Amino acid sequence: MSGSDRSTDRIVRAWLEGGVTQLPDRLLDGVLDQLPATRQRQPFRLARRFSHMSSSLRYSLAAAAAVVVIGGGAYLFAGGNVGAPASTASPTPTEIATPTPTPDHPADLLPEADVPLEPGTYFVSQELGAGVARVIMTVPDGWTSHESWYVYREPILSAGNGVSFGPQQPIKLVHPDPCTSTSVVVGDSVDDLVTALIDTPMHDGVDPIDIGVSGYAGKEVHISSDAAIDVETCSGAHVSPWFGRWVLPGTEQTLWILDVEGNRLVIDATAEPGADATQRAELRQVLESIQIEFS
Amino acid sequence: MDIDHVVRAQSGDEEAFALLAVSHGDRLHAVAHRILRDLELAEDATQQALLNIWRDLPKLRDPARFEAWAYRLLVRACYAEGRRSQSWKPGLRLLPADEPVRDSEMDVVHDRDQLERGFRRLSIDHRAVVVLHHYLDLPLERVADVLDIPLGTVRSRLYYAMRGMRAALDADARPAAREVAQ
Numbered sequence: 119m120s121g122s123d124r125s126t127d128r129i130v131r132a133w134l135e136g137g138v139t140q141l142p143d144r145l146l147d148g149v150l151d152q153l154p155a156t157r158q159r160q161p162f163r164l165a166r167r168f169s170h171m172s173s174s175l176r177y178s179l180a181a182a183a184a185v186v187v188i189g190g191g192a193y194l195f196a197g198g199n200v201g202a203p204a205s206t207a208s209p210t211p212t213e214i215a216t217p218t219p220t221p222d223h224p225a226d227l228l229p230e231a232d233v234p235l236e237p238g239t240y241f242v243s244q245e246l247g248a249g250v251a252r253v254i255m256t257v258p259d260g261w262t263s264h265e266s267w268y269v270y271r272e273p274i275l276s277a278g279n280g281v282s283f284g285p286q287q288p289i290k291l292v293h294p295d296p297c298t299s300t301s302v303v304v305g306d307s308v309d310d311l312v313t314a315l316i317d318t319p320m321h322d323g324v325d326p327i328d329i330g331v332s333g334y335a336g337k338e339v340h341i342s343s344d345a346a347i348d349v350e351t352c353s354g355a356h357v358s359p360w361f362g363r364w365v366l367p368g369t370e371q372t373l374w375i376l377d378v379e380g381n382r383l384v385i386d387a388t389a390e391p392g393a394d395a396t397q398r399a400e401l402r403q404v405l406e407s408i409q410i411e412f413s
Numbered sequence: 414m415d416i417d418h419v420v421r422a423q424s425g426d427e428e429a430f431a432l433l434a435v436s437h438g439d440r441l442h443a444v445a446h447r448i449l450r451d452l453e454l455a456e457d458a459t460q461q462a463l464l465n466i467w468r469d470l471p472k473l474r475d476p477a478r479f480e481a482w483a484y485r486l487l488v489r490a491c492y493a494e495g496r497r498s499q500s501w502k503p504g505l506r507l508l509p510a511d512e513p514v515r516d517s518e519m520d521v522v523h524d525r526d527q528l529e530r531g532f533r534r535l536s537i538d539h540r541a542v543v544v545l546h547h548y549l550d551l552p553l554e555r556v557a558d559v560l561d562i563p564l565g566t567v568r569s570r571l572y573y574a575m576r577g578m579r580a581a582l583d584a585d586a587r588p589a590a591r592e593v594a595q
Contacts, residue, residue, distance in 0.1 A: 146434060
C-alpha cells in the first residue's frame with residue numbers, strides 16, 4: 119500500500135465518523151410495535167417435507183388439491199389487463215379450468231436469490247395467522263424470483279417498466295394519500311382493507327369484484343397512483359399506498375384480498391407505467407394461475 | 414448475553430428481541446446511514462432490516478453468528494431502499510453540518526463535499542464494502558462473510574471504491590466548474 123493509499127484510507131475513515139450514531143427512539147418503538155403483527159418465518163418445513171415426498175404421494179396430494187379447488191366451488195374471473203378493467207358490470211364467474219401444479223411438475227420453492235426462473239410452477243410460503251399459506255403460481259419464461267418472496271419481469275422501481283407478483287406482508291396502515299405519511303389503521307378483515315382502499319384516490323372507481331381461489335373467498339380491487347405525482351414533494355420522497363410499500367407514480371396494482379381460514383392474504387400484481395401489453399398479459403396470467411394451500 | 418437473547422427471540426420472545434434491537438440498533442442505523450447517505454432512506458432501511466431480522470430469526474442456524482447475519486440483512490435492506498427510491502439521486506443531499514466529526518481529523522477532511530460526491534458515485538456494493546471495512550473496522554475476511562461474497566470480490570470492490578474516493582479528493586484541486594454535473 120502506497121503512502122497515498124494510506125492517506126486516502128485515513129481521510130475516508132475520519133470522514134465516515136461523521137453521521138448519525140443513534141437509532142431514533144421513535145423508529146425503535148415503531149419496529150417493536152409491529153412485532154405482534156409480524157409473524158416469524160419458520161424454516162421451510164413444508165417445502166422440505168414436500169420435496170422429500172415420493173412421486174406417488176405428490177401425485178395424490180396434487181390430485182387432492184384439484185378436488186379441493188373444484189369441490190370448493192372456487193372460481194376466477196376472466197380479466198383484462200391489470201388496472202384497466204373493461205367494465206364495471208358484475209362479471210360472471212368462470213371455473214378454474216387447469217389447476218396446477220401437475221403431478222409431473224410439483225411446485226418448487228422460489229429461490230432466495232434473484233435468479234431467472236425456468237418456466238414452471240413455484241410457491242411462496244407466507245406465515246398467516248397460526249398457519250402457513252402456500253401461494254402456488256405458474257410462471258412463464260423471462261421471470262425472475264426475488265428472495266423467495268415474489269416474482270418479477272424487469273426489476274420494479276428501476277426503469278419503471280416492470281411487473282411483479284407476490285403476496286404482501288400484513289397491511290395494517292393504509293395511506294389515504296399515497297404522497298403523505300398520514301395513515302389510517304385498518305382492521306383485520308377483507309372488507310376492512312377493501313373499504314380503506316376504495317376510500318382513497320388511488321382506487322379506480324370500479325366496484326370490487328368477488329373472487330374465489332382454492333375455495334377461499336375474497337375481493338379483487340384495482341388501485342393506481344397518480345402519474346402526475348412529483349415524488350420530490352411527497353413525504354419521504356415516496357409514493358406509498360400502504361405502510362411498507364413504495365411504487366412509482368402511474369403504477370397500477372391489482373390486489374386479490376382473500377380470507378384464508380380467517381386470515382387476510384393479499385396478493386399484489388403490480389404493473390409499472392412503462393410495462394408493455396405483453397408484460398401485463400403475463401402478469402394477469404400469473405395472477406390467474408395461483409392456488410392457495412393452507413396448513 | 415446476546416446468544417441467549419437471540420435464542421429466545423428465535424422462539425418468538427419479543428422482549429428478547431427488543432434487547433437485541435436496543436443493543437445493535439444504533440450500529441445498524443449508523444451503517445445504513447453511511448451506506449445510503451440519506452437519513453430518511455437510512456431510517457427506512459434500518460426499520461425494514463430490524464423487521465426482517467425478527468421475521469427471519471428462526472431461520473438463523475447459528476445464533477453466535479447473529480451480528481454478521483444482521484449486517485447482511487441490513488445491507489440487503491439498503492440495496493432494496495436504493496432500488497425502491499426513485500428520489501435517490503446521488504449528490505443532492507449532504508450530511509447536516511452539526512454532526513460530529515473528530516476535531517483532530519478536520520484538517521485532513523478538508524472538503525467533505527468532495528468526499529460525499531465521490532462516495533455517492535459508488536454503487537451500494539462498493540459502499541457496503543467501504544463502510545464495513547473502514548467504519549466498522551471489519552477485516553476483509555469478515556466483510557466477505559457478512560456480504561456472502563468471495564474474498565477476492567471484496568478486495569476488488571474495495572480497491573475500485575478507494576480509487577474512486579482518491580479521485581474525488583484529487584478533483585478538489587480542480588476548478589469548481591468541473592464539479593457541477595451531479
